[in-house]
Amino acid sequence: MTGTGLGIGEVARRTGLSIDALRFYEREGLLVGPVDRDAGGRRRYRPLDVEWLGICVRLRESGMPLADLRRFAGLVRQGPGNEAERLRLLDAHRRRVDEQIRALEECRSLIAWKTAVYADHLARGEATGLWDPTA
Template identity: 80%
Template structure:
């Protein structure tokens, strides 16, 4: 079985956009903002070429952003990774703080879902009995 070294993969910006779900514009933004951990290679004609490692990193970035990580924290994380070994404790602290924020968001959403489930059950029960009229009707105050 032959596996390709992800550092040797050469992908266009469009291919990376397809693989990561980021737009071409967003990929250029990530590069400008210093969110990539390595330099983006360019062809002799100046076209960007990405590696499999770039795609792996961008996939992590997409999930961190989708989970609400602030851009400043993502930049800090990228800076730490770019610096190389020796700062793993700082990386862990950054990721752990974000995980705790995500856990709190999930807990809050679960509470919201519980209230919504309760309220939908109330409406469903009243509708099934045929006495839903007047449920929270502000016109009958």
Template identity: 65%
Template structure:
């Protein structure tokens, strides 16, 4: 007989661990984003397992990276279905990774422009000369 007691966590403990509100956790549950039902105590309080916490952390990273809710719901549904749909999961994650990579590239390009422009302003501040700052496109915008 297995005598190991599995550790469970309250909604408050999980909220702290994943840095999200209890309200957001309940939203995730309502929207079908979790991979299994959340157990409840006799008094109706939610009890999460470490697997639940780990899954919520994956979900939050996917949402933070811009995965649409409908895609996250689809991903969770595929995981809940169990083995046999790994190629669908992979395709969903590949498409999301490609979007994230495009966002990273766009942000890197934006950072180049910001660094170029702050360099111009920094030089003018250092020189004590604001001549030419009225032209926002002075010099060439970097590629």
């Protein structure tokens, strides 16, 4: 490819990944196709690459293990015929994320309750009844 596509700096800006992270993703086989190079050997990314990297970023942000992401990318690279396996991988990850969300909602509920307790005591101008580890 000569002179077409996006340079690594632009892709880093669009995806929020660092240039080093983009190189890492490529080395680890996380892209669904080879990254093209221009005549000077500089990487040139296609819109499809940027779209795929956006998916990778979200999967990693949601806690998908690198091994699972590597497996998913490999399945996508293989093409049609393994959609059921892709679905199983994504569904297992979704279940993990759902569990994390439930746990965080429980944490948020406790924090909201404790915040209300402190707000009530402060509004009344008293700290009586609040935990005091020095007492």
